[in-house]
Amino acid sequence: MSDIKKIAVIDGDGIGPEVVAEAKKVLRKTEELFGYQFEIEHGLFGGIAIDEKGTPLPQETLEMCKNSDAVLLGAVGGPKWDNNSKELRPETGLLGIRKELGLFSNIRPAVVFDCLKEASTLKPEVLDGTDLIVVRELTGGIYFGEKFRRNTEFGEEAVDTCAYNVMEVERIVRQAFEIAKTRRKKLASVDKANVLESSRLWRETVNRLAPEYPDVELEHVLVDNCAMQLLRRPSSFDVIVTENMFGDILSDEAAMLTGSIGMLSSASLGEGSFGLYEPVHGSAPDIAGQGKANPIATILSVALMFKLSFGYQKAGDLIEKAVKNVLDYGHRTGDISTDQTNVLSTSQMGDQIIAAMKK
Numbered sequence: 399m400s401d402i403k404k405i406a407v408i409d410g411d412g413i414g415p416e417v418v419a420e421a422k423k424v425l426r427k428t429e430e431l432f433g434y435q436f437e438i439e440h441g442l443f444g445g446i447a448i449d450e451k452g453t454p455l456p457q458e459t460l461e462m463c464k465n466s467d468a469v470l471l472g473a474v475g476g477p478k479w480d481n482n483s484k485e486l487r488p489e490t491g492l493l494g495i496r497k498e499l500g501l502f503s504n505i506r507p508a509v510v511f512d513c514l515k516e517a518s519t520l521k522p523e524v525l526d527g528t529d530l531i532v533v534r535e536l537t538g539g540i541y542f543g544e545k546f547r548r549n550t551e552f553g554e555e556a557v558d559t560c561a562y563n564v565m566e567v568e569r570i571v572r573q574a575f576e577i578a579k580t581r582r583k584k585l586a587s588v589d590k591a592n593v594l595e596s597s598r599l600w601r602e603t604v605n606r607l608a609p610e611y612p613d614v615e616l617e618h619v620l621v622d623n624c625a626m627q628l629l630r631r632p633s634s635f636d637v638i639v640t641e642n643m644f645g646d647i648l649s650d651e652a653a654m655l656t657g658s659i660g661m662l663s664s665a666s667l668g669e670g671s672f673g674l675y676e677p678v679h680g681s682a683p684d685i686a687g688q689g690k691a692n693p694i695a696t697i698l699s700v701a702l703m704f705k706l707s708f709g710y711q712k713a714g715d716l717i718e719k720a721v722k723n724v725l726d727y728g729h730r731t732g733d734i735s736t737d738q739t740n741v742l743s744t745s746q747m748g749d750q751i752i753a754a755m756k757k
């Protein structure tokens with residue numbers, strides 16, 4: 399096969415390098431199985447880039463990403479950089495890379511594996527059949543609105559603004575409707591339209607587009623209610639579309655339906671086939687460097703990359719099947735183990751998944 403895919407790989411901080419190492423093993427295994435060719439380049443990003451280059455998002459890393467077909471990212475951040483000024487924070491690099499690459503759509507699937515129901519904090523019967531996707535707007539809202547501080551008679555005041563324009567809402571909502579069309583045809587649009595002006599525009603836009611998707615059943619859910627319904631009736635959700643910060647919070651909540659945040663993969667997409675793939679979790683400083691991290695979120699992010707950026711459907715399915723088989727067999731990292739016996743390390747879990755990858 400002559401079609402060489404260029405993948406920019408960014409380890410990041412904390413458990414980032416540990417989980418990315420396992421995802422790379424999976425990439426190599428698919429080369430072997432399917433004859434794919436991947437050209438992997440590494441770039442510095444996040445805290446380590448601050449330490450070595452004086453900025454969380456070095457220009458050469460950004461260029462490397464722009465010149466690739468997809469990006470695989472571990473996670474960034476950690477206590478070492480928590481008190482830095484905004485420009486010297488790993489998270490600022492993360493927002494920067496999303497914006498610079500035009501990745502306005504963040505797809506976060508939360509699928510409950512039957513054999514992991516016991517690992518969740520919820521009752522197994524509540525979780526039955528849970529298979530949802532959070533479609534999170536990623537380059538707008540309060541994350542990117544004007545921010546400043548000013549002095550008032552009551553002391554210093556900090557201001558973050560939340561702004562959305564129609565174009566921004568329309569493109570993410572259309573994508574969510576399109577995804578819903580390929581699934582169980584249910585879309586929950588989550589907002590806070592009883593309070594926020596940006597949410598009112600959001601809801602008006604959703605309602606204006608809805609007649610174009612007559613086969614998709616639409617419900618509007620206020621975000622506080624959604625947070626509650628996700629725990630009460632998770633299996634009733636199919637696709638959830640929401641703005642940036644609500645999506646951040648709800649996807650971490652959805653992670654716990656699956657048993658652990660170490661299970662949740664994500665794809666960040668723009669207009670074309672290019673995408674950035676990363677686990678939903680962060681750099682987990684509390685377990686970093688100990689071989690305790692669950693690599694499944696990152697490995698499943700590779701499966702998403704194959705399907706959404708490369709059109710390698712079969713290989714993506716094969717990775718997902720291997721993960722399922724390994725879990726069905728009873729292999730567990732600490733975060734998804736109910737009794738903490740026979741817990742696998744990060745690399746042992748990666749090895750099991752690779753061993754289970756058979757055509």
Ligand SMILES: NC(=O)c1ccc[n+]([C@@H]2O[C@H](COP(=O)([O-])OP(=O)(O)OC[C@H]3O[C@@H](n4cnc5c(N)ncnc54)[C@H](O)[C@@H]3O)[C@@H](O)[C@H]2O)c1
Nearest residue numbers: 473474475476660678679680681682683684685691692733
């Ligand atoms: N995309 C990203 O790079 C990203 C995402 C979220 C948080 N962060 C950053 O990560 C740092 C830590 O944030 P946090 O502690 O709030 O969230 P976190 O997701 O890193 O960790 C939350 C908890 O989940 C556990 N956990 C996370 N991933 C795991 C995995 N793969 N296997 C097993 N357990 C796992 C951690 O040990 C921790 O107890 C912060 O600096 C934050 O800004 C980065």
Ligand SMILES: CC(C)[C@H](C(=O)O)[C@@H](O)C(=O)O
Nearest residue numbers: 475489490492493646678680
């Ligand atoms: C680290 C942080 C900036 C980031 C976000 O809030 O988007 C993270 O929580 C995520 O979910 O990817």
Ligand SMILES: [Mg+2]
Nearest residue numbers: 646647650678
């Ligand atoms: Mg988050």
